[in-house]
Amino acid sequence: MNTSSIDILEQVVCVSLDVRIWSGRRMLKKEDLMVQGTLPPSDLVSLGSKKIIDPSELSVFNAMKKRMERACLEYGTRFLGGYAVPLERFNELSAELNDAVNEATMKKQDLLNRYDSLIDSWCAKHPTYEAIIRKATVPSPVVDERINFNWMSFRVNPVTNDEEAEKRLDTQVKGLGQKLMDEISKEAEIIYGRSFKDKQEVTQKIIAPIRRLQKKMVSLSFVDNRIKPLSKEIDDVLDALPKTGKLKGMEFFALRGLMELLSDDERIRAFSSDDAKATDDSEDVITEEVTTESVVADEVTSGDEIEEADIEEDVLPMPTPQKPKTQPLKGWVF
Template identity: 35%
Template sequence: MTQTQVILDQVVLIKVDATIYGARKKLNKEDLVLADGSKLPPEDLASLGSKRLLDPDRLSVFNRLKKEAERICLRVGTRFLGGFIVPVSAAAQVTVELDRIARDFALARAEFLDGYDAAVQDWMVKHPEFAGIIEKAIDSVALVATRLAFDYLVVSVALPEQMPIQEVERLESKIGSLSEQMFHEIAVDANLLVEQSLLGKEQVTRNALRPIKRIRDKLDGLSFLDHRVAPLVATIDDLLGKIPNRGSIEGSLLQEILATAMLLADPDKTRRHGEGLLAAQALTLETDVDAEETLDQAEAEPSVLPASAPVIAVTVSDNPDFTNLFDGIFDDELEAELASDDWALEVLLDKHQSERKTGHDADQDQAHDSDQAAAPRTVTAGVDEEADDSDQDYWF
């Protein structure tokens, strides 16, 4: 099964179909009263535009409901082929909200149609000099009713069994761009959070951080689109876990929240941060595995040396050819992948590195103590304890 099909099996496509009456008509030359000698430019040079047939505020409810439906889909999904790709697990929740939007739209539609004639009359009263051109362009209530509608459709997307290779590649390219679209939408939400709620603030309330929770849930639901998402979700979970249950948020915690939001507001840095976190996790896992193998090997060795075996004392510091040979071999590689010229990224990476180092040092100390407790002590002339423990440095 291809990666494209794996993704398609986990999502549905939701198409929101909202038709909203524009209440506009083309402005004609005869609608204008020109002064003597005035001349309009020809149509191939400029167009006259349109004229409103009623107060646009009376239609604002329909535009608001349409945008709300789109936000509901974007909260857990991302744009795709004129609709929204939504995880199968979240589809039922989304359709419940869209059903509510449909009911609200129907009520607003009925109310608008009942007051349509009065709305047109009010508009002409407001513009008495142009009442004639408004009246000539008025649409009937029956026609307006056909231009106000809301509906949605939920469909599954799959690769056809018989399909030219070029079409398969085109669809796979579209599917491959889903993660890029997702990171872009996350960046838009994060930038709004920074500009409207965080930037320049000395303290904020818990309510100001709701966008971060929504961003976290969206990333978690669409984590199958990009392998770099999972560590980002873990980072946000760690941050949300530090937020107090009550009281204002300020100081270093607020700075960490700002740094996270600024990172998420940059799609490129967000992806790079995810890659860096994955690299750090892989390095830590490799180190832990090597340390565990070294411990298992030490436990499996004989506890008493044969009497005939010569005892050789070797001190690492006495061997200049191998001293510090492997010092820093992984540090440069890790620093190169985690480097960033952005303040927000540096804050998060420094924090992550510090936590990783603390946890790793604790694990190494525990393993070292375990070796010392389990290994037998053989007293040999000319061999001190430091030389006996020198093998513990060679975890590789």
């Protein structure tokens, strides 16, 4: 297995969520369709199933599941059906997941305590279909088994003496960088759509989610060498902003430009590759002066080339703007 892949595995903990949520539904039967010559209302039946409890009573469990998934993505990146979390941030994530599990367990117990009365209330809301509802109900112990919130953590090591298994794992590890890039782009796109699109100013509250995104990038920078220059760009832009008051004018456009960069995977690749190439060129010049020998830099690639077919006609990735030494505001301004 590739040495760099082994190094990456040594720096991460894998986290897997074990969450099951009871749907509160039973299969819709032919005899359920017409009662006293009328069709059941839409809040009682839908898509081949009938609801035996008010769906709003179960929505909290979907919210808890999403909360746990968001926490995993805040600290880590998707990997092997779960999440790869950097060792240095595992304890933080562990605390959040444990809190979520404890809260979900209490909410489940509350549901079980009220289960019979909830069925009664649902029947009272649909008296015409009470017989159908009661016939479809399941005992509370069944509900108890079908709602579960848990999680586990483990380390991954390659299987020895199995070259094919090592290759498959190596491929997954090498894909971590692109998965991280994709997650960054998706999150930045959400932030841009909510806070920047069709607007001319934002408040200081926008800094927090961007900082969280950057913190994730910094802690996972070891999975891909394209991450560090991108993280530094975020740092440069945010550090140049005022700490109080609304962000508007050039400050707003610099921040909006940054989010447009982060939400575009092709621009991210171009930016990171250009930055890495510029760094290598700078190092070559220094080596030339010291050794007086001509050094030719190898071409720097990101491992994911930008294909011409993916670029619209006459639309090219925006070049990295030059930053003067005395420039008061850093970032991408559009």
